[in-house]
Amino acid sequence: MVSTTAASLRALETARQCAMLGARHRTISFITQLTPGYISRAVYCKQYPPPIGRPKYSEDFLFKTTRRLQAEASLLAAHYRRLTGDGFRPADALITAYRHHRTTHPASELHFDQAFFMVSRLDGIWAANKSVLSFVECHSCHSTYLAAHGMAQRENCPACRTDWQAPSRRRNATKLLRGPTPALPAPAKAEQHEPWQLDLDIAHVRLLRRLEELGAGHRVRAVLAEKHWATLFRASRGRRTVTSAHLTRPMSLTHWSAKTEVTHRVQYAVFAAHFRRLVQLDLTLVEAMCAAVEEMRKVCHGYPKPVAFDRCFEVAALLDALWGVPTRQFELVRCPECDSHHLVSKLEARPMGCPFCMLIKRHRVLLPAPTNTRASAEVT
Incomplete structure (x- = not known):
């Protein structure tokens, strides 16, 4: 079953190809099922104007x-x-x-x-x-x-x-109308075209599809895609206000290291390190967010409990005070023993040690080897 986002992206990309080939409104509407109003407003542009006349x-x-x-x-x-x-x-x-x-x-x-x-x-x-x-x-x-x-x-x-050797009527008529070939004009400065609205819409739908594939919730997708209705989210029970980061049950920052599993802390640390590095490379927050989650899942592939995208979104917001968070609540601290960076909550009085060191010492318990069901069946 094709998702709604994938179908919308396919329709927009098909409409762009049709407009570049000179298709009229009705033709594009038949092929893509887009509304005539949207086709008139966004599909055509200055570089590819709408053809005149009926199909x-x-x-x-x-x-x-x-x-x-x-x-x-x-x-x-x-x-x-x-x-x-x-x-x-x-x-x-x-x-x-x-x-x-x-x-x-x-x-x-x-x-x-x-x-x-x-x-x-x-x-x-x-x-x-x-x-x-x-x-x-x-x-x-x-x-x-x-x-x-x-x-x-x-x-x-x-x-x-x-x-097939004879020239077509269109080619002959074009030659008669053109006359002698004029001299080539001097190279002019490239004309700056306005951004094509259809390209902007395609980029927006691609972003939504990427977030959907990464497992982002509908509210997080709305915030990252800068939807206008994202400001209408209500506060959850027990909270006076709602911010863009606290879209689900908030993390316990006063006892964060004690109430968060070691494997989760490792994944959050890997994500936070990549996210901050990508932001320093002048990537947009959304691109850095998606790329950091993808890199974290590659590094932590096979972990028994992978963290959700929405939690990574909240960690990023608390780390750099983004998306409605007023002050930074997390900081990256370097471990003197393993030289890795891990997250520490500023509201926690006595944070626990480095999760990477704990993972090294207890990796047989925290990361159990996958059972080979075929081998066990043969032994049985």
């Missing part, structure tokens, strides 16, 4: 156009069919096939909207309720071309009857 949807387009365009459309449809047969989604197959078509036929008159409607009628998806086109194999060149159901004409293959 070039026509039921008899394939049979009233030139043979060259019929052959090009058949080649594109055949490429699309190969991609879908290999497991590509229809939207990805259409975009890939059209990009390949524009690369191999740069002077083609086939528009993306026309290719979209042709594929819709081929598979009975998107803008078509049923399939009305099918592939027919030519006896002469053994290539496949598109024809209507029940109207296959094997002697009328457009690929055989097209002169």
Whole structure:
């Protein structure tokens, strides 16, 4: 089952590809299921403006156009069919096939909207309720071309009857309009384009997906993604105010080392050290948070009780007074024996020793070896 975040990210990335290929509002709406209002507001930009006019949807387009365009459309449809047969989604197959078509036929008159409607009628998806086109194999060149159901004409293959060496009408018209080739202008300074709203939305959804994969709760995701409704969280029972860090039951800072397991203290220390180092390297807080959690899980892989992302979020907030925490409650202290850094609560009167030293001395108890169920079954 695909998550909502993954589906949203896929729709936004598909919309961006379609806009770059010249698709119109209605085509993008059919493929991605995005609302027309959002498409008008965010999908198009100054670099990729919305095309003018209605989509070039026509039921008899394939049979009233030139043979060259019929052959090009058949080649594109055949490429699309190969991609879908290999497991590509229809939207990805259409975009890939059209990009390949524009690369191999740069002077083609086939528009993306026309290719979209042709594929819709081929598979009975998107803008078509049923399939009305099918592939027919030519006896002469053994290539496949598109024809209507029940109207296959094997002697009328457009690929055989097209002169591929002759320039297309579009290329000739372009040459006549251009006239002599002008001199190259002097290199100008690169134009600064405004940030594309669609790119910003894609980056935002990617962040939410990454946080979701790391196990962040919905409230922590809202705070890190700077959602406007994150300020509406209410205080939990027994707390007068709520901060962005204390979204669950708060840690016991007065007896933190005594009430926190040794393996958890080790994981928090590894996370805090990486988080502070990444922040000093000018990474954003969100990037440093995600990267530190990923690195901590790699280092502490196989621990019996891995710590949650939300707890790491609270540790980071208490360590550097972030996300609503007024003062620092944690500090990293270096152990003189093992030369490692571990967390110490400032509110704890008598903190316990270094968790790394405890882990070294009691590693057989704290980190039991995984049992080999297959070997034990054979012995039994």
